[in-house]
Amino acid sequence: MLLLSLVWASAFSMIKIAVPYVGPVVLVFARCLIGAMVMAVILVLMRGNSVWPRGWRQWSGLAGVGVVSTALPFTLISYAEQNITSSLTAVLMTVGPLVAIMLGHYFTDDEKINRGKLMGICLGFLAAVYLLRAGLNGGLHSGLDCGLDSGKSGADGGNLLHMLAVIAAAACYAIGGLGAKKLPHVSSEVIAAMVLLVSALVMIPALGPSIATLMGEGQEPGLADVPLKVWLALVWLGVMPSGLAFYLRYFLIKRNGYGFVSYVGYLIPLFAIVIGVVLLGEAVTVDTVLAMAVILGGLVLTRGATDLPWSISPKWTGFRRRLN
Template identity: 35%
Template sequence: MTPIRPATAGDAAKLVALGAIWGSAFMCIEVALQSFGPLAIAAFRVVLAAALLLGFAFAAGLRLPHAPRDWSLLTLVGLFGAGLPFLLISWGQQHIEAGMAAILMGLGPFAALLLNHVFTSDDRLTWQKLAGVMLGFAGMAMLVGLEGLLGGRTTLIGQLAVLAASFCYSLSALLTRKLSHLDSRVSAGAVLLTAGLYLVPAALLLDPPWRVVPSGEALAALLFLGVVSSGVAYLLRFQLIKDTGAIYMSQVSYLVPVFGVFWAWLFLGELPSEAAWVALALVLLGINVSRLSRRRSQPAA
């Protein structure tokens, strides 16, 4: 794997941009669902984003990898890092609001902590990390429990779908570092290409786009999801993981729920409930607490 380096101010700017972009995806999915089904949304996202990134890569003289091991990893990352989460989030948002979906995605860092403890030897659970995990899950339990009971069975299922998507992203991050020897445009584009192999045949069979007469708003939201929330965002994600590591990139989880709630309020008029505000506070507090031991163990720059 390519060695990582200390994060720079440019990396911090990329991290904030990634948080803002990913936070906007929930709002765009809610708008796109007015005309398109969740399977069509997920398939369109990966196709447009893959074409964009691979087009840039080929124009720069880059080529797709040849090693079977690389394609095995790309296929797995495509499944857990794009195909499944895109579909789960779009499907889940049929039953919950954009702001709630963004908060639920804040589970990602806690899932990453548990996965790293099981599958790595250099990022084990500590008491601080365990306390952070407990705070984060308390926030999720408050949000899912109260909102799920009030909203009924379909609301609860939608919430669980988004939580499963967050877990998929965390699982894919464990594999993405193994692709750091590839150019970010190639790896991100190839991952989205493999995700399309799962999603496009299913969408053509079960949710054919020619049956839809989309509104202008839904079509614009879908284009934004493909170009910006998928194409640009995945390029930033892979660059950050390659340059600074998955742990630094995971800090975007501070930003995604905040931006998600903000965009949903600004453009959709969605006001979070009291339970949502408490859940958001517990999630952000839990992420900070879980990182205390890591901060203390890092040498001063």
């Protein structure tokens, strides 16, 4: 879970580096296409042991999962990061576990809510709302003239439309993850490969204007002006957060349920803030630090009494069991 959190957290900074130069559409198409190629290699290495969808219903369901869980949220996040910081984007994604566990309670058999989970996700949600308020007041804006010279830096950190786009992306992840849970007989590597391929194909109709701009036909910087760090960011996005991490995501969904994978959403902001500070020179406010402490507390409450990845005292174990 920690490794998955770290890889996904890095995506926010990579998007922040690349999106000012290539735009959301090209960025999403490139990362999905590269990710699909990575998964194609994995499928070859599996030597035909993968289980593929059977019938129109499973194929159409897989395509729907690709659009909802990948194409839409990738585009929304890339759009948002044109105007808000990578740290704020990651923190706003903490609404994902709330949506996932709430929906899982009604649409799955193994994701039921108890008092501990409810308290934990509410704490995480309240922390996100607190940061949303701080963002609206401009308190999270770091003036991204960053150490890596990220190009056209994020403007006002309090742009409500861009923040709502991130929240919508978090909801898409939750809905798409639950949809993947409904494909129990399809291999995880097949799901990851197909959702990335479908997402790349979905972006093709919108590529025309973006490619024209990238080639220098508009007012924006052309292809020759794109620095090496942007290409490296796109490759990283495709290989790691979109390729290998996607495979691990769907593997964990099938093995542990989406509620377990959604807990990653609590750790991603913490790692994303650290990466944003080190890589982009983003500022960390007191509001952010306090909210992160609350979110980590919520993570502990959402886990069961005996399934935390570290040892805890008998008193805490007894308290957590009483919340079930």
